[in-house]
Amino acid sequence: MSSNGPSAPRFRRPAPLYTSVAETIPGEPDPAASADLAHDSARALLDGVFHSSDPEVVERVVALAAQDGLTDLSALWSGAPASTLPGALWRLYVLHTWVQQVGDEVVLRYRAGSRTVPGLRYLSGFAEPPDVQQVQRTMDDILRGAFTGDLGLALRRAGAVATIIAHGTAHLADEDRGDARTRQAERLLRTGEELSAAGRYAEAGQLD
Template identity: 85%
Template sequence: MSSHGSSAPRFRRPAPLYDSVAATIPGEPDPATSSDLAHDSARALLDGVFHSSDPEVVERVVTLAEEDGLADLAALWSNAPAATLPGALWRLYVLHTWSQRNADDLLRRYRAGSRTVPGLRYLSGLAEPPDVDEVHRTMDAILRGAFTGDLALALRRAGAVATIVAHGTAHLADEDADDDRTRQAERLLSTGEALTTAGRHAEAGQLD
């Protein structure tokens, strides 16, 4: 996704959580090993943070993907199906990272899309009218809530944000006759639908 500037603060990249795990993998693991590792690491991370009373542990996980951290998560989770725990957490981290680095761009798209699907604004949790600081706070709260509160609700809120932004991106693409934005809108809509579906699975206790 393209950036039109960012007012997001720069964060120090935390140490990767999975050095010891990665060191045990010689070269490219087979698909079965990759799938097991993706699911086991996602569940271990979620359970470990949920049962931790240490605020530094929570903060480390929330900022895990800052700077170059998405590459670490991509190696573990990016190939996981959308309706699985690692697939859902991957999409949640990608959306969060984009919002932190390009909040002004996301905000422009969100404002354009909120007129099309106004009902989703309440689920997203973004105050009206939102600003860049509100985007940062809300997306942090959604990611934090996935690990410390209600995973299903966090995924549904993230799905609502992605869906609204997808509609806004489509509107902007129509205005500018921009094929790249049209493709972005399609990907964002797919992400929103995937997160919403994952939220329903989580609510039913079926997100593995």
């Protein structure tokens, strides 16, 4: 279910991408060049935000997926391996967007999962027990941190979030024998593992 009413996040349409990013995206990317384009665009976006002194730039990038800002990059980033910068950023954006859209469901699953893997609560940074606004705000902070602070830590925090939610999803699936939730739990756990591994790569200077 989607979160509506007062708890729903309010996005405003992001400004256009950096020219340096947009110029790397042709109208019809050549499949043979897609990997290079994915890496170049991800690095341009990351470096552009990191070296910007304008806080509005950061907020535009945090809200990039809210409207159509990420559409131009999705065809490139979504196919990149999780052990690469574009692949890691893509998974981070997908998790962030999902949490913003279904915050109430995420809270339910997080609370169930945090009892199974309590050690990850501190890394995720969520309040205990979190509410929808706290969950969405924390994911904003994680995404913001990926571009302005410690990319490795941000990816590991996102991995912890996905892993906790995966365990909660599996627990709820066991309660109602939901095959759909079981499959979701598997995907979330895989995403959590991929983000955590990408975070370790980043900290070792090996995420590119």
